[in-house]
Amino acid sequence: MTHRFDADALAGVLGHMNDDHADDNLLITRAFSLDAQIVAAEMTDFDGDGGHWQASLADGATLDVRVPWPGGPITERREVRREIVALYDEACRVLGVEPRPHA
Secondary structure (H helix, E strand, C coil): CCCCCCHHHHHHHHHHHHHHCHHHHHHHHHHHHCCCCEEEEEEEEEECCEEEEEEEECCCCEEEEEEECCCCCCCCHHHHHHHHHHHHHHHHHHHCCCCCCCC
């Protein structure tokens, strides 16, 4: 059964990703949907199995993108950051983008 995170964890992670990491959302959705027409993306949800993004396409359409966590299922809020960083690093590799250092 897929782990569901509580409302505080969802709000914290989604707020952080959408307020501070809009470019990372864009990279992740472009890399894992293989759609170069994505012009913006917002993380909309996540659970123990992966993250969910809504991507906006150049023609005004939207695309739902679901990406499983690279390390497999998770149950702890602190694991979400590790998995998103891994998604970001893989997205950079796929797209040929130099990743920034992680703090």
